[in-house]
Amino acid sequence: MRAILLTATGGPDVLVPGEVPAPRPGAGEVLVRSEAIPVLYPETMLRSGAFPIPLDKPFVFGTQAVGIVAEIGAGVDSAWIGQRVMLGSNTFGTYAELVCVPVDGIVAVPQAVSPEDAAAVSMSGSVALPLLERAALTGTETVLVEAGATGIGGYLVQLAKEFGAARVIATAGGPEKGDRARELGADEVIDHRAADWPQRLAEVLAGTTVDVVFDSIGGESASALLDLMTPLRGRMLSYGWLSGAPAQLSAMDVIGRGLTLVGCAGPAWLAGVAAARGAVLERAATGGITVLSDLRLPLEQAAEAHRRLGERAALGTIVLRP
Numbered sequence: 290m291r292a293i294l295l296t297a298t299g300g301p302d303v304l305v306p307g308e309v310p311a312p313r314p315g316a317g318e319v320l321v322r323s324e325a326i327p328v329l330y331p332e333t334m335l336r337s338g339a340f341p342i343p344l345d346k347p348f349v350f351g352t353q354a355v356g357i358v359a360e361i362g363a364g365v366d367s368a369w370i371g372q373r374v375m376l377g378s379n380t381f382g383t384y385a386e387l388v389c390v391p392v393d394g395i396v397a398v399p400q401a402v403s404p405e406d407a408a409a410v411s412m413s414g415s416v417a418l419p420l421l422e423r424a425a426l427t428g429t430e431t432v433l434v435e436a437g438a439t440g441i442g443g444y445l446v447q448l449a450k451e452f453g454a455a456r457v458i459a460t461a462g463g464p465e466k467g468d469r470a471r472e473l474g475a476d477e478v479i480d481h482r483a484a485d486w487p488q489r490l491a492e493v494l495a496g497t498t499v500d501v502v503f504d505s506i507g508g509e510s511a512s513a514l515l516d517l518m519t520p521l522r523g524r525m526l527s528y529g530w531l532s533g534a535p536a537q538l539s540a541m542d543v544i545g546r547g548l549t550l551v552g553c554a555g556p557a558w559l560a561g562v563a564a565a566r567g568a569v570l571e572r573a574a575t576g577g578i579t580v581l582s583d584l585r586l587p588l589e590q591a592a593e594a595h596r597r598l599g600e601r602a603a604l605g606t607i608v609l610r611p
């Protein structure tokens with residue numbers, strides 16, 4: 290079968306098309322024929338070597354896909370055969386025509402959702418829902434969504450008011466992404482490409498404060514936000530480090546202001562993200578979420594997809610089609 294191999298860690302060109310033996314489903318597994326494969330920001334971090342990978346190279350890259358169950362292993366309900374499913378793999382292997390995963394790693398895709406849309410919404414939407422639940426918004430609060438034009442941030446912006454935000458401030462890079470964040474529902478947008486963007490946030494707030502920060506940038510900017518957060522009630526939900534480092538905060542920074550830093554990463558968190566996939570796909574089927582997608586490219590162009598993500602050129606999820 291055709292597949293994209295990670296040959297080394299490094300730039301996008303370490304992703305190389307090749308032919309590999311088709312996998313066969315073992316006990317408790319399904320074999321899925323892929324139709325749409327999302328290219329995800331964390332995958333660019335894995336490819337570059339920023340996140341460690343415990344596998345010998347080369348191996349078939351990729352962590353998620355949508356496709357049709359073609360075969361099942363022993364012990365799997367035969368009703369899955371022919372079903373369109375969204376899958377997450379803990380052992381890579383999804384940038385390929387065929388992929389095997391344990392049956393507990395799949396969720397049925399509703400008929401009303403195209404494979405490309407299911408692939409585009411599955412990861413980012415499934416992170417946004419648990420973040421919004423964890424924020425426990427009260428109906429009167431102001432939220433700040435960092436990188437709110439694309440990916441997880443784009444879904445946070447569009448759903449924040451439904452989950453109880455009164456005012457949504459987003460950050461985005463440049464005018465085009467700023468417009469996109471506004472279209473998605475942001476009341477105000479700040480350009481985070483200016484290094485002093487927290488200062489601009491202070492001007493927008495004009496003496497009011499932020500109750501919840503959805504922090505995906507991390508680094509130094511996170512500490513610059515603390516004095517703009519509501520004392521005693523403010524929560525910072527830290528789920529990404531686009532700047533290259535998590536929020537640079539000390540315990541005293543948080544304690545001294547009565548703020549709460551909520552960690553939203555790690556295995557237990559990701560189990561909750563996986564559990565949200567069904568709800569996100571149901572929203573996509575019923576219009577409860579606007580799917581944010583960008584280019585659809587042939588599987589062979591995985592490196593080009595990674596390049597576009599690295600250049601911050603994508604306005605939604607890029608989907609590969611085998």
Ligand SMILES: NC(=O)c1ccc[n+]([C@@H]2O[C@H](COP(=O)([O-])OP(=O)(O)OC[C@H]3O[C@@H](n4cnc5c(N)ncnc54)[C@H](OP(=O)(O)O)[C@@H]3O)[C@@H](O)[C@H]2O)c1
Nearest residue numbers: 330436439440441461462505528529530531532553554601
């Ligand atoms: N904890 C979790 O469960 C979880 C799960 C998946 C992903 N994540 C993390 O969440 C973060 C967002 O992921 P995503 O998939 O939603 O990303 P994405 O929106 O698809 O892409 C990243 C966006 O962030 C913006 N950005 C801001 N500062 C940046 C910087 N210093 N470098 C690169 N891009 C920057 C870019 O847009 P501009 O042009 O507007 O700057 C880009 O559009 C990432 O850190 C990712 O690793 C966390």
